[in-house]
Amino acid sequence: MKLKSLMLLTTGAAFAAPMVLAEAHGNMADSMTLVSWGGAYQTSQIRAYSDPYQAMHEGLEVIWDESSGEAVARMRAMEEAGNITWDLVDVVASDAIRLCDEGLAMEIDHDEVLAPAPDGTPASEDFGDLIVSDCFIPQIVYSTTFGYRTDVEEWGGNTPDDICDVFDLENFPGQRSLERRPIGNMEWALMCDGVAMEDVYDVLETEEGIERAFAVLDTVKDSTVWWTAGADTPQLLADGEVVFGSTYNGRLFSLIEEQDQPVAMMWDAQVFDLDGWIIPEGLPEDRLNRVLDFVRFATDTQRLADQAQYISYGPARASSAPLVSTHADLGIDMAPHMPTDPANATRTFLFNYEWWADYRDDLDARFQAWLSQ
């Protein structure tokens, strides 16, 4: 009797054990292609997410593709060609919304796919408002802000501390660099034309508001270099071609702290934006299982906090903030370099995704026309 029950138990366990394992891991692909932005940002993701994950999963091949810049176009082409080669794609929030609307990104249940916070708070509450789309898995909060050279003699010891100093060629002469697109520039221009921050989008909706914004931009047009890649402004600031320029705050951190260049940050009116993962729609089962397993690991509270050791972008989870420590190589405290730090975030705005989704094509065309005038 005893023997029989033991045998039953072991047979049961022998059958059940593989089933439990299969349930937990599914049938997982042994390679995955992750798409990101390259540069220091991708390096931070490799060090914080994929290196530890690969250490846990022997034999897993991780391929990185630096194509996030053209993610929307490439994913449309993949869909059309019926050949999805990407497994997980890092995109900004506005691209995630577009891809989700077009059905190219997979809708997920955040509480089911993502790990809860260590104290048990479900993921949807931990990420909160940053989940701007059903397809979007937020990673970081970054900002587009300004850096200026600290050795400009013509400025007579003054340093810019107000967004309107960008348009003040009298007190702050010299070449500037601004992004070659209307987003951000139009809002800053209106704010320096006397429009209150909360009214910016209402004014920008009118023809007169657009004219006003362009009129402000006109004042600096002849002394502006227009950038398209996040690396441009750091390069231009480093070789002194411009004295004042906008770019992503992490790039400026790297320029100032890691490369030790004579440049300082101006945080006034920084524009917050979000960056995160989307999973392409229509992945085969084994690849989907692998990606879901990776995403759950890579977006947990500790991993998001770890990423902040390598780059000065704020983790998207509320529960990660207290865990942000020091820079992995420099040993400096990272919190004061985060765009979300209270000292830096005295005046900020999150650009209005819905507004730009409606007006972007039109304003992009007008902006390019204005540039070529």
Next chain:
Amino acid sequence: MDHKLPPYASTGHKIWFYGFRVICGLIFFFLIAPILIIIPLSFNAQDFFTFTPEMLRLDPEGYSLKHYRDFFGDDGYPWRGLLIGAVLGAGFAGAMWAWKGERYIVLPVLVGALFGLIVGKLWGLDGAEWMTPLRNSLVIAPMATLLSVSLGTLAAIGLSQTHVPFKGAIMAILISPMIVPLIISAAGMYFFYSRVGLQGTYWGVVLAHAALGIPFVIITVTATLVGFDRSLTRAAASLGANPVTTFFKIQMPLILPGVISGGLFAFITSFDEVVVVLFVGSAGQQTLPWQMFTGLREQISPTILAAATILVSISILLLTTVEILRRRSERLRGMSPG
């Protein structure tokens, strides 16, 4: 153009004489300066494309090999650099040998063997940011070259026969990858290769690059075939050689300079190509120009300059080889004193 100004030259003549040289000099300067400027910049000790004050003072502190170290990977860059240097050196030695009239077939064999050695060594180096693309380029370019040379030579020989119908139309189609804007070929190949399962595979990239290389081979081989005496093949046939033997024993050695220069152009086309591989390849087939392209866009790092300096050296070497082979074939045909 005379090399010296004759003593009776008028003022107008003098102005033209010197003006012409100044214009030529300026043209060369504008063509060459952007390529030469990257070479000193690639030894920059900073992480930016900047001539620092230390560099301008020729202070050794301002210079470093760190970008070459980044390129070859931190662990073993000296010997990997030596290997690349050995390929360049061997290629050049082979070219010189060819020029002296020895058996120049040794050149491709030598270079090929060294390529094999390097690729073999690089194969295990996954993860190094620049070594994987370098390895991919060194695998894809020779295979594409081999395909282009075989197919292109056969096509050129076929098209040089007198009785081929629609010769003009066939030639135009084969040459078209050279004329159609690359981006259009690339988009077309992307959708076609996706459907037949070649997109994102090594073979897909090799085939795409072979298609781009074939026109160069056809053009150079067709040009050498113009000087080929057909009665030689008839003589060989009358002595009992079948067409295959005739081709390898008689025709091939005579047109070899054209085949090799076509092959070198095909190699450079594949080695420098970025548009088609962006479409047809996936991240697993990332080539060196692709890595440079994304690197330049996402992070402006002088490692790109180190890579560019190495690529420029390889291109100069290959083109020197073409020129030496061309001179040799002219000398053999008695067209120039050599």
